[in-house]
Amino acid sequence: MNLPLWRTGRLTDPRTLPLLITLALFIAMFAYGSLAYRGFFSLQVFLNLFIDNAFLLIVAIGMTFVVISGGIDLSVGGLVALTTMISATLAQNHHWPIWIVIPLVLALGALFGAFQGVLIQYFRLQPFIVTLGGLFLTRGLCFLVNIESITITDPAYTQLSEFRVHLGEYAITTNVLIAAVAFAAAIWLAHFRPFGRYVYAIGGNEKSALLMGLPVARTKVLVYTLSGFCAALGGVTFTFYMLSGYGLHAQGMELDAIAATVIGGTLLTGGVGYLTGTLFGVLILGVIQTLITFDGTLSSWWTRIVIGALLCVFCVMQRLLEKHTTGRQKHRSDITPVSGGRRETTPATAATARTGTLDQLA
Amino acid sequence: MTTATASAAVPILTMTGICKSFPGVRALHDVTFRLFAGEVHTIMGQNGAGKSTLIKVLTGVHPTDAGQITLNGTALTIDTPRSAEAAGIRTVYQEVNLCPNLSVAENIYIGNLPQKNGRIDWQTLNAAAARLLSGLALQIDVTRPLDSYPIAIQQMVAIARALSTEAQILILDEPTSSLDEDEVQRLFNLLRQLKARGMAILFVTHFLAQTYAISDRITVLRNGELEGEYLTGDLPQLKLIHKMVGREIDVDSLTQPQAAQMAQPGATFISTHGMGHKGTVHDLDLEIHAGEVLGLGGLLGSGRTETARLLFGVDRCDSGAVSINGHSARFNSPRDAIKHGIGYCPEDRKKEGIVAELSVRENIILALQARRGLFRFLSRKRQDAIANEYIKALGIKTPDAEQPIGLLSGGNQQKALLARWLATEPGMLILDEPTRGIDVAAKLEIMDQVLALCRKGLAILFISSEMGEVVRVSHRIAVLRDREKIGELDAGQADERAVFHMIAGGGA
Known part of the structure; x- marks a missing residue:
């Protein structure tokens, strides 16, 4: 888990297998599109997957941490919408400069996440219900700010929105850069900082983590803080993408984020999951949409149908793999992977221990 | 066996007047406990005597209601596992309390991961873990997740974790329950080395033999109260059992054997050969005839309930054979057992x-x-x-x-x-503690019912921590100790003293 996959030589490990299947599925879908539709096979189509899903990736990164810790965060969709709403109001109607608006909404998102984390940790409430409340609350607050959609014409926003990094004849947007930085930071946090390992530990066994003296309470609050921050950052990128604030933005995005996380191989029971998996989960969601766009005859609802089917298949697959592992473990427990030298000395010692106690009684 | 040289010295840890209650239960009342450097100190007591609670008070899992803890002469507040670890108290719990999804190396060092340039130094981590484990004669791939190893290895990893930082006090709460004989010896050798280095070791176990093999000092708890602290050499096993059970064993109790006067039992209903389940009981040979009561004798934790669970298919046997009415049988679930005519009245x-x-x-x-x-x-x-x-x-x-x-x-x-x-x-009934928590008259009634059923040809396995009751109703008594059957007594020759004597290791 700590080494890159290709160096461990454990490609068939049941923990990494779902990740590989996700990867294979993505390649297969992209290959199908390339064969079936003219113009599909191009770097720009691939890059568009990132451009059109950068915000979802950022939100799903936060979700991945939450799910690995054994929780869930349903509030992110609402928080994305609220972020677009506040950003648009402040930038458009009140003419606040962008360098104040963005840090402010990020701080608000983190604060909101921390608030939910505190409720979950210190009041022992279910993450599901707390963040469901958070979802309703944030959605509702959007319409308290404004019931209309606010279009942003602020020059700073439009410039950032239209900014392109050109790679030859191809291009990526600001959002892709933000998502890439977020993704790299998240990998670093998950695998090279103690915080990330605590998140995995808590997801693996919260009681054990507590007994091992890990800062469980702090970590759990921070996980929801991180998710809130990611949702706000997702909201910022969504603002760039749409150049508007609206209370009905990002409807159901929390569910897309969860779906991407699960398709990426993260177990909803916690403790197991990879950010790389989440990345490909997001890309799979994107490629389904692209396929449907290219086809042109299918309704966009087919995206949902395919995602639904994929989710079911992946959950069943994870369960089957789990069963397979436990079976294998049982088998393995017969073999003691210890050097053989100890056997010759011990029976004698054991016998001495026995006779020692018998003598004492006599 | 080394003698306690530290007896005159000042204890490194003292706990005085420790009280702890849970809703409806007084788990500890005014318990005093001392721990000396360079000693192995064992806490003994029956289940529910307060051993585990005392450990959990010391490790910060349950903060005390009252009482003081002093470490190296200074008062100490331990209210979380973190504060216990900070004070140099490291613990290996009864069940493996590690994270199955993390790597072995991480499980040893998490909370204290080596870092370099602001990131976890995986190389140093894995090397340190491998070195530490090889010190315990364990050569395994430390980068694999913990749950890819069997429970005994996991237990050794838990011990390695406790030793990963300089600890003053090492607490082992029943660490041997999932280890086999070799592994126990390896652990004991390690404990002796640590002891020689001046570490104070607190050891909790159900196994009498292990207590005498490793400990210098024994503290006996009973019903949440301190019974006494003894040097191991001053406390023979039989005396220890009396202290744990709480009374001199009375031969002339109302529990005269009743079953012995009854008719000869009939054909064998169930017989087991070498039946066992890793981590609970092993190598169990039992035979129960129709119209016979077989009593299971043994202290709490000796494997009585575990035996019942195996016979009823709650736990699956992973070794040995069971046959019913002469035909071999295999129980994968209680449903199978019920089909074969077995009934089970559980302990709780x-x-x-x-x-x-x-x-x-x-x-x-x-x-x-x-x-x-x-x-x-x-x-x-x-x-x-x-x-x-x-x-x-x-x-x-x-x-x-x-x-x-x-x-x-x-x-x-x-x-x-x-x-x-x-x-x-049914053809056989397993009665696990059928008389617990009911008054004396009702107890007698239940026992008479048991005998009456037996007269009608039912085979009965009778389990009770009241040894007198077992002696009273049983035709034969199978005596368990340390999760093994150590012998059988016939009702005619058995009294409580004989059973306890056998448990203490003196033979029939």
């Missing part, structure tokens, strides 16, 4: 036995209905007939069969449970 009547909200009638027909399957419903008339028959036969005191069973007294609930299994017309 309230939790695993009765369904308190249901009526006496519904409780009685439960097992019979389960055996018939959901679709062959018993008519209400049949149900009433069965319920009333057993209420009368067993003398269950209830206004009528429709009374919710939760309102009945403990003794009557127990009789209803008996009735539940009798209704299935």
Whole structure:
């Protein structure tokens, strides 16, 4: 888990297998599109997957941490919408400069996440219900700010929105850069900082983590803080993408984020999951949409149908793999992977221990 | 066995006047405990004596209600596992308390991961973990997740974790329950090395032999109170058992053997050879005849309930063979056992036995209905007939069969449970602590019922921590110690003293 996959030589490990299947599925879908539709096979189509899903990736990164810790965060969709709403109001109607608006909404998102984390940790409430409340609350607050959609014409926003990094004849947007930085930071946090390992530990066994003296309470609050921050950052990128604030933005995005996380191989029971998996989960969601766009005859609802089917298949697959592992473990427990030298000395010692106690009684 | 040289020295840790209550239970009352550097100190006591609670107070899992803890002469507040670790107290818990999804190396060092340039230094981490484990004669791939290793290895990893930082005090709460003989010896060798280095070791175990093999000092707890602290050399095993049980064993109790005067038992109903389950009991040879009561003797934790669970298919045997009426049988679940005519009244009547909200009638027909399957419903008339028959036969005191069973007294609930299994017309009944928590008169009644059933040709396995009761109702007594059968006594020759003597290792 700590080494890159290709160096461990454990490609068939049941923990990494779902990740590989996700990867294979993505390649297969992209290959199908390339064969079936003219113009599909191009770097720009691939890059568009990132451009059109950068915000979802950022939100799903936060979700991945939450799910690995054994929780869930349903509030992110609402928080994305609220972020677009506040950003648009402040930038458009009140003419606040962008360098104040963005840090402010990020701080608000983190604060909101921390608030939910505190409720979950210190009041022992279910993450599901707390963040469901958070979802309703944030959605509702959007319409308290404004019931209309606010279009942003602020020059700073439009410039950032239209900014392109050109790679030859191809291009990526600001959002892709933000998502890439977020993704790299998240990998670093998950695998090279103690915080990330605590998140995995808590997801693996919260009681054990507590007994091992890990800062469980702090970590759990921070996980929801991180998710809130990611949702706000997702909201910022969504603002760039749409150049508007609206209370009905990002409807159901929390569910897309969860779906991407699960398709990426993260177990909803916690403790197991990879950010790389989440990345490909997001890309799979994107490629389904692209396929449907290219086809042109299918309704966009087919995206949902395919995602639904994929989710079911992946959950069943994870369960089957789990069963397979436990079976294998049982088998393995017969073999003691210890050097053989100890056997010759011990029976004698054991016998001495026995006779020692018998003598004492006599 | 090294003698305690530190007896004159000042203890490194003292706990005085420790009290701890949980809702409805007084777990510890005014307990004093001392721990010396360079010693192995064992806490002994029956289940529920407060051993685990005392450990958990010391490790910050349960903050104390009252009392003081002093470490190296200074008062110490321990209210979380973190503060205990900070004070240099490291613990290996009874169940492996590690994270199965993390790598072995991470499990050893998490909370204290080596870092370089602001990131976790995986190389140093893995190397350190491998070095530490090889010190315990364990060469395994430390980058693999913990749950890819068997439980014994996991236990050694837990010990390695406790040793990963300089600890003053090492607490081992039943660390040997999942280890085999070799592994236990390896652990003991390690403990002796640590002791020589001046570490104070607190050891909790059920196993008498292990206590005498490793410890310098023994503290006995009973019912949450301190019974006494002794040097191991001053406390022979028999005396230790008396201290744990809490009384001199009285030969002339009301428990004269009754079963011995009864007719000879019939054919073998069930026999086991080398039956065992890793981590619970092993190599069990038992034989129970129709019309016979086999008592299981042994202290709490000696494997009595575990035996019952194996015989009823709750836990699966992973070694040995079972045969019923001469035909070999295999139980994968209680359903299989029930099909073979075995009934089981579990130890915890309230939790695993009765369904308190249901009526006496519904409780009685439960097992019979389960055996018939959901679709062959018993008519209400049949149900009433069965319920009333057993209420009368067993003398269950209830206004009528429709009374919710939760309102009945403990003794009557127990009789209803008996009735539940009798209704299935079993060949054998396993009674695990059928007399716990009921008054003396009811106890006698239950025991008489047991004998009456036995006279009708039922095979019965009788388990009770009241040794007198076992002696009273059993034809034969199989004595368990340390999860093994160490011998059998016939009812005629057995009294409580003989059983305890055998447990203490003196033979029959």
